[in-house]
Amino acid sequence: MRKYTSVLFAFVLFITLLGFNANSASATNCAPGDLFSSATGQPCSGTKMEVNGGADSSEDGDVLKFNDLLKNGFAIGSKGDDVRMLQQFLRDLGYYLGKIDGNYGKRTARAVKDFQDDNDITAPPVPPIVIEDPCKIRPDLSFCKPQSSYPVISGISGPQSLKINEAGTWVVKASDSSGRSLAYSVVWGDEYYKTTQNSLSAPMAREQVATFTHSYMQAGTYTPIFTVTNDAGQITQASLSVSVGGTNYYSSVSVLSPNGGEYLQKGATQTITWQDNSTTTCPKGANCISVKLYDIKLVAYNPSCTSQACPDYHITSRIIASSVYGYSYDWSIPNCTTSKPCSSNFEVGTGAYTIQICQSGTAICDSSDSYFKVIPAILTNNPPKIVSSTIQATILAEQSASFNFTATDLENDDLSWSVDWGDYAKYSGIYGTSGGSTGIACPVGGVKQNGTNYNFSPSYTWASVGNYEVTVSVSDCRGGTDSLKFRVNVSSTKVYNLSIDTPSPLPNATVGTSYKVAIDASGGTLPVGYNSNGYNWSVSSGYLPYGLSLSSSDHGMVITGTPTMYGIFHFSLTASFNSSITGFQSATKEFILAVDSGTTKRSF
Known part of the structure; x- marks a missing residue:
């Protein structure tokens, strides 16, 4: 009746002998009272696979053992020592070749079916399967909690079609019958991190509203998921579909600075600048007054996650200023301390951010092309120091002369260099005039901390014979400077x-x-x-x-x-x-x- 060939039977017998050896070897992994090893799943020493009072080598005895092992009934997902005993029984007879793990899965169920077919067991001895209430196993599942106290999302309004880079605004309305405070978050579908945009901390039984703004950089169909969580940790979610077309959205607003790469020091003042290329038409003879105002928002930045296990980023956005007239704004970066608390501005932690500027009351916005960093306030500053110089020994008129200077800085600041060559023709590496330079300009409102530009290698050509005083200056962009003066004699060897x-x-x-x-x-x-x-x-x-x-x-x-x-x-x-x-x-x-x-x- 068996469907296995003799070759398969020999293979199974070989595996069974291996299992016997593993069982004997694994006795050291058994705790007192264990039936099976926690490491290998094999029976512990002294565990007997006897059912109904002892072993029976006949097929009828196997059937009796089989029926006895299944007397309690199993379903896919059942676990325990009785499942282990069943798996070991089926393995001994060559029906089950899987791991003895006590988990009643598809392979175990298939072995049971094969045994029943081979032994003409038409009526299953297993009583009706009773599926346990999943809430007894996982009471933390959302549908296992009382539904009456969950937040209720009563509406989501916002665009369902956008162009690439076009900003959309969505409004989420929710309430909590228990009067709990609500926190709102959204996953836009083009990233793997969570964005917490709004949190209402005061308990309010009335309807609460949160507003979200986002733009997509690539065409496609996205499903933003809006989540509302009360202070008891109960969550309600809702989503909609947003189709993003292949045409780039043109925003007349363009952020100029900070636009990415800057380092802004806490306590310093950063001038935020932008431009707006939109035009306003006014009919002839009409008295038109059109004043554009702008809202400036600081948005915390986190890199996109491409792995399966992503951190739970919480990205916040805060208003720096509203209804600003003109195209610049001087932002004093807060540096809140115990002795100097912030009175009129919010605290800004160190980290990466972008700036978003919108025409007030519209979705016409632009953001920094990349992130800038806010760094701690530095109470003291050590100036840079020029530590070495190489000056060409023989300098001839009308011939290029090369120089090299090296400086250091204790705070690891980037450095900026300039040279006065003494013939009333100033050359500065900052502006890149002829002669070659590795100098850079100081960033507006902040300082770089990358320790670059410590070497400066300019060259210069004097037109006339003479003796010149040269002054080399270096700056750390935070008020620290050093300089080196020396004289060069320019001569002529031409006859x-x-x-x-x-x-x-x-x-x-x-x-x-x-x-x-x-x-x-x-x-x-x-x-x-x-x-x-x-x-x-x-x-x-x-x-x-x-x-x-x-x-x-x-x-x-x-x-x-x-x-x-x-x-x-x-x-x-x-x-x-x-x-x-x-x-x-x-x-x-x-x-x-x-x-x-x-x-x-x-x-x-």
Whole structure:
């Protein structure tokens, strides 16, 4: 009658022998009086699997044992030592291959069914199954508590369709017949943390209202779950469906600062700024007065949870200011202490936050792009200290010179650097002018505490030879500064050997005929800004033939014109220049120029 093959029977026998060894080995895991080991589920030493007065090797005896083991009846989920004995009985006969855990599950039920089929037990010996009242097992289940005292959600109003990033506002109305205070929370469906938005602490039997505002960053269908809890811990929930379309919602309001990444110190003043690109039209001839006011809210920030076990975050939002006119607001960050309690503002704990700004009475809002941090007030501040410097030994005019400076700060503040190079051309790493810098600007209303920018490596080029006083300054953005002054000598190693290279005598000229000859200077490198005709040329002795003169051209200096008198002329030309790098340099050369009459050719 059995459906198992001989191979399976051999396998089961092998498992049974293993179970016998495990049973014997596990006796040390048994407490006095235990029938089964708490570690392995196997019978303890001395536990006998005899039913109805002893073992019976016949099939009829197995059936009797089976019926006796099931006399109390089992249902899926039943647990106990009687289930363990049944599992051990079925395992010994090769019907049950699972763990002896005392849990009547599907595998145990299947083994029972197989035994009944093999032994032609058509009428189940198990009496009708009685399902226990779940409230006796789990009295903490919500439906096991008296319903009369639970909060009642009487209505939820709000949008059921939004655009991406469009803010929606939902109003939840609830009451408690016992007059208990109510707390409201919502899980929006796009995060894994709970947001406690409103808590009414005074017992009120009348209807209570909570308002929630949220925007979704991705398209999809979401099911926000609104929860109302009274002070007895009794919970009532309600939800609705919100469809978010694929079109980005455009908000005319835009938060400028703080917009993420700032560190705001408690007790300091932070200027909150924003802009609004909305326009208001007024009919011609009408007397329109349109003043936009804004509400500013501080929202605590917690990162999204992506694991299965998420913390129970409680994110609060508080109004900083309402009906603000203009596009900025100076917020004094509270620093409440016992000696200095907060009188007109709420306490703000250290941590991460964002700012939300809305047009008053509307859902036109914007929030900080990322979170900023509120840090503790620091009563004393140690200034930064410049601890080392590397200054280039030889500095030449018109050549870039490199420097390196290192500073430290006991509070691990970020540092900002600037340099006065001494030639009335200030260079600051803050604004990123030429020369290279790792400097950063101080954050408005706060301080960074990341310990960055401790090294500063600027470079600079002096245009002229001279001795300059350089001042390097470092700031920790909280009033602490240090500076280093030193002098640099800027010199020149360039050699400018000026010479006039045009040979003499010059080519002959003829009276009445146009004449032009180039006079070239060379032999040195001109300073920056000079070219071949950048020298100062002059006739230093003698004179040029009548009708001729010195003139500059793209290729240098030339003698040009139309001679009016013949003869042989002797004169000297001088080329010179003066710079702060090389000083005054000049070169002089004597020339001879013959001018023919047109009928007689002059020669030397």
